[in-house]
Amino acid sequence: MGDIRQREGYDEIRQKLxxxxxxxxxxxxxxxxxxxxxxxxxxxxxxxxxxxxxxxDEDFIKAQPARVRRAIRQRLAQAE
Structure with a gap:
């Protein structure tokens, strides 16, 4: 029978599941x-x-990439 992962369509069925x-x-x-x-x-x-x-710490946040800083600040603002 073999490894089911090698069967045709396995990846699609796995993703649907x-x-x-x-x-x-x-x-x-x-x-x-x-x-x-x-x-x-x-x-x-x-x-x-x-x-x-x-x-x-604010210095730690400032050291993060711009997208991370924005996401952190957005989450903090939404939580207020």
Missing amino acids: LNAFTAEERLAGLGAEERLAGLSREEMLLALPVELLRAL
């Missing part, structure tokens, strides 16, 4: 490190809750 689940369902059972695997440093920073973003 993954799309049927919510993000929470796909991440269920994974630890924090597994959930963050593959994310860049900037993506991890943007994944922080607003409470932690508030605690970031």
